[in-house]
Amino acid sequence: MTATAPVAERPAKEPKQPKRQQRFNEGTGRLAAMLLSPTMLVLGLVVLFPIISALRESLYTSGTKLDENxxxxxxxTFVGLQNYTDIFKGEIGDRFxxxxxxxxxxxxxxxxLETVLGVVMALIMHKAFKGRGxxxxxxxxxxxxxxxxSALLWKWIFQADGIANDLLGTQILWSTEGWQSKMSVILADTWKTAPFIGLxxxxxxxxxxxxxxxxAKVDGASVWKTFTRITLPLVxxxxxxxxxxxxxxxxxIFDLPFVLVGPHKDSVETLSMLAYDEAxxxxxxxxxxxxxVLFVYVAVxxxxxxxxxxxDVIGEARAKKPGGGGKGRRKKREIEEAPGVAMGAAAGGGGV
Amino acid sequence: MRFERSHTRKAAVVAVASSLVLLASACGGGDDGGSSNGGGSAGALEGRGPITLASGKDTSGNLQNQLNAWNASHPNEKVELKELPEDADAQRQQMVQNAQANSDAYSVLVMDVVWTSEFAANQWITQIPEDKVPDLGKLIPATVETAKYRDKLYGVPITSDGGLLYYRKDLLTKAGITDAPKTWADMVAACQKVQALPEAKGMGCYSGQFEKYEGLTVNFAEAVNSAGGSIVDKDGKPSVNTPEAKAGLDELVNGFKTGAIPKAAITYKEEESRRAFQEGKLVFLRNWPYVYAKAAATDGTSKVAGKFGVAPLPGKDGPGVSSLGGHDYAIASSAKNKATAIDFINFMASEARQKANIEKTSQAPTWASLYDDAALNKQFPYLAPLKASIEKAQPRPRVVKYGDVTAAIQQAAYDALNGKVAPDKALADLQTKLQSLITQ
Incomplete structure (x- = not known):
């Protein structure tokens, strides 16, 4: 609050300067808008347009009726929200x-699973030892x-006469409905993406x-303490x-269950597969x-x-003062809203 | 600085507005395309000039030779091959997109036989007057049926496919059986005799394709049709909740229950079942003709080379009824040069071209008399049983919403085979589902 005060006061004290600055700002503003407009246009085309187009599409239905020939x-035809309400009704609702x-x-x-394995992998990769590369x-x-x-590879492994059954000495039919198909998807997905987290x-x-x-070593901290008190917070x-x-x-998730187990299998059918099936x-x-619906779910x-x-997805931490906590976050918002006083606010924040 | 922001906002508004304009124009374009597409049903096949052939990836490598034969004699009406992916679903998707964009990129479509109704009802393909196809009477009637929608012709069948029963001749002979079984009961009896032999210990009796995919629809339809039932009757109405259909499904369900069909068969597609047969794990196998060459290979990949025979599918009380595979050539409604297109299709359907094709690719022809050709029969010993199979074959349900119908069939059959749902309930549910899908 205190940080914004100077802005309000400034025009009263120096009536001429802001006017000039305003004109200057107008000029740069226009230039900035012009320079940004291609980006905005591209963003509008590749992000906004598909979203709006999909939203519009979801309010229509077509190709459901046959004429006498x-x-x-x-x-x-415009059906309003019917496509949405249908999703939650009856048999379709059960499937959804x-x-x-x-x-x-x-x-x-x-x-x-991926997080646990990924962290373990990272710790191993981080250690200096022979053959680390x-x-x-x-x-x-x-x-x-x-x-x-990778889905095809795992499909091959999980075949009725595949390696998985040979190794386990079992006759599990992995691609059939039930826990085994879920297991196979989880295994294949973890295998593929734990390294991503590890990286x-x-x-x-x-x-x-x-x-x-x-x-920590000097203080005699145990390995576990070092991990939980130093490595985890810092990483x-x-x-x-x-x-x-x-x-x-x-x-x-779509391609893995679709290829590994197959479409229309209740055990592994996901929301993406439903959308695919309709399309x-x-x-x-x-x-x-x-x-x-999936988009909203993901967003939520x-x-x-x-x-x-x-x-910290967009690098807020760098703008934030260490130890600022909730206050720091609020201040950040103010900074965004009144960029002219960013410096003052940052300085004030430092004093708190 | 604040003004700067507001300008940025203005710029954003401009960007949004322009994309909205684009959106509106795109939609407008789509609607226009929809209304002008209506001419597809009228069979005016006019215009001559270069055309294209949209076909799934040609794994045989012979399609271009066929096109070259046409191009050599038609320098001004050349055909260009547009290769689509190998996967049938992906092919269909591209053809649908092409039609919805009202594009003339594809002139002649090589269509899976089950797509005809959907494409015809959407007017994505043009009706072909029957007098424009003079050789139609020479083609096997069952295959021509696959190209019809509401009794009107929308394509010409160029290749066909039918199910065959592969059996272990060596083991049957050893067990004292001379002929391939003609009924399911015969097959089970033969199996029991064979399985009593020491060298057949642990062998499974029979398998088809029972994974939850299109192959299950094929196998379910064969079981139902072979028991005298039908999935959709002659008037296009669902008819799957009948004692005949149940007898067909029961045969498969009991096969799994008694172990005559190995448990692993619920995961078999064509290739898995072929491998099982080739490795000597099965006495009987239902599969397509392509298996013959692979199972007869003497390079060590097949353990049954020279030990197996081929017969038409068995049925409940007599020979069985196969489902039909193969491809029809159709003309895209949005295509140019349709007169050339129909001439080209007739060229591809001709006896000479079909003969040249089977010699190179072993793809089953639709020209009936080719099956009696002595030289071809020598080259492909399965032609006689295949002819019997295709002549009696039934197309899979010819419905507009084929994608939904086949998914419903797979669901019902799969649940019944797994023992999750009792066969009569599965069929009753399927009947209800099909009624809602077909009567709309």
């Missing part, structure tokens, strides 16, 4: 909630393989100065971003409605994650 009646459950289930289980490379190989290819956490680990560890920003990316990715049968309205989860865990 057996031809599909052309054109689309099943897919919703599967999507959430995969996200929770896979991300937890080979270990690093081999851990990263799964991440380098396209999902569809980002490794980057975080490398920024932790060695002195901190030395100090947290990188880890949270990695986990957020994985959550967003896994909520959209495949040229029902673009309901497909857009499913996609929008991402927002909640950022709010609850304070994941």
């Amino acid at each position: 057996g031809f599909i009646v052309k054109g689309s 909630w099943n897919a919703f459950y599967n999507t959430t289930f995969f996200t929770v289980i896979c991300v937890v 080979v270990v690093r490379a081999s851990i990263l190989v799964p991440w380098a393989i396209p999902t569809v290819i 980002l956490v490794l980057a975080g680990l490398q920024t932790i100065p060695a002195e901190v560890y030395e100090a 947290k920003p990188a880890l949270l971003v990695a986990v957020l990316f994985r959550i967003l990715d896994t909520l959209r 495949f049968n040229t029902r673009y309205g309901p497909a857009a409605a499913y996609a929008t 989860v991402a927002y909640a994650f950022v709010k609850i865990l304070g994941a």
Whole structure:
């Protein structure tokens, strides 16, 4: 609050200067707008247009009626929110909630496993030992393989007469409905994407100065204490971003269950697969409605994650003063709203 | 600085507004395309000039040779091959997109036989007057049926496919059985005799394709049709909740229950089942003709080379009824030079071209008399049973919403085979589902 006061006072004290500055600002503002407009246009085309287009599409339906000659009646009709309400009704609703459950289930289980394994991988990759290069490379190989290819590899492993059954000495039919197909998806997804978390956490680990560890050693901290009190807190920003990316990715999971287990299998059907199925049968309205619902779900989860865990996605921490806490965040907002006084506010914040 | 921000905002508004204009114009364009597309049903096949052929990836490598034969004699009406992905779903998707964009990029479409109704109802393909296809009577009637929608012709079948029963001739002979079984009961009895032999210990009796995909629809339809039932009757009405259909489904369900069909078969597609047969794990296998060459390979990849025979599919009380595979050539409604297109299709359907094609690719022809050709029969010993199979074959349900219908069939059959739902309930549910999908 105190920080904004000078702005209000300034025009009264110096009536001429702001006017000149205003004109100057107008000029640069116009220039900035002109310079930014191509970017805005491109963003509008590739981000805004598809979203609005999908939203519009989701309010229409087409190709559902046949005329007396057996031809599909052309054109689309406006149906309002019917495509959305249909999603939650009756048999379609059961299918939707099943897919919703599967999507959430995969996200929770896979991300937890991937995080644990990823951190372990990062710790291993971070250690200096002979052959570290080979270990690093081999851990990263799964991440380098396209999902569809890795799905095919795992499909091969999980065949009735495949390697998995040979090794386990069992006759599990992995691609059939039930826990086994869920397991196979979780395993394949974890195998592929744990290295992603490992990679980002490794980057975080490398920024932790060695002195901190030395100090801990001098103080006689145990390995576990060092990990929980030093490594984890310091690697947290990188880890949270990695986990957020994985959550967003896994909520959209499609190719792995589709290829590994197959479409229309209740055990592994996800929200993306429902949208795909509708679009495949040229029902673009309901497909857009499913996609929008998924979009909203992803947005809500991402927002909640950022709010609850304070994941630093856009580099806020650098602008934030250390130890500022909630106050710092509020101040940041003020800074954004009144850029002219950014310097003063930062200085004031430092004094608090 | 504040002004700067407001200008930025203005710029953002301009950007949004311009994208909205684009959006509006894009939608307008789409609607226009929709209304002008209506001419597709009228069979005016006019215009001559270069055309294109949109076909799935040609794994045989012979399609270009066929086109070269046409191009050599038609320098001004050349055909260019547009190769689509190998996966049938991806092919269909590209063809749908092409039609919805009202594009003339594809002239002649090589269509899976089950797409005809959907494409015809959407007027994505042009009706072909039957007098424009003089050789239609020479083609196997069952294959011509696949190209029809509401009794009107929308394509010409160029290749066909039918299910065959592969059986272990060596083991059957050893067990004292001379002929391939003609009924399911015969097959099970033969199996039991064979399985009693020491060298057939642990072998499975029979398998088809029972994974939850299109192959399950094929196998379910064959079981139902072979028991005298149908999924959709002659008037296009769902008819799957009948004792005949149940007898067909029961045969498969009991096969799994008694172990005559190995448990792993629920995960089999064509290739998995072929491998199982080739590795000597099965006495009987239902599969397509392509398996013959692979199973007969003497390079060590097949353990059954020279030990197997081929017969038409068995049925409940007599020979079974196969589902039809293969491809029809159709003319895209949005295409130019349709007169050339129909001439080209007739050229590809001709006896000479079909003969040249089977010699190179072993793809089953639709020209009936080719199946009696002595030289071809020598080259492809399965032609006689294949002819019997295709002549009696039934197309899979010819419905506009084929994607939904086949998914519903797979769901019902899969649940029944897994023992999750009792067969009669599965069929009753399927009937209800099909009624809602088909009567709309």
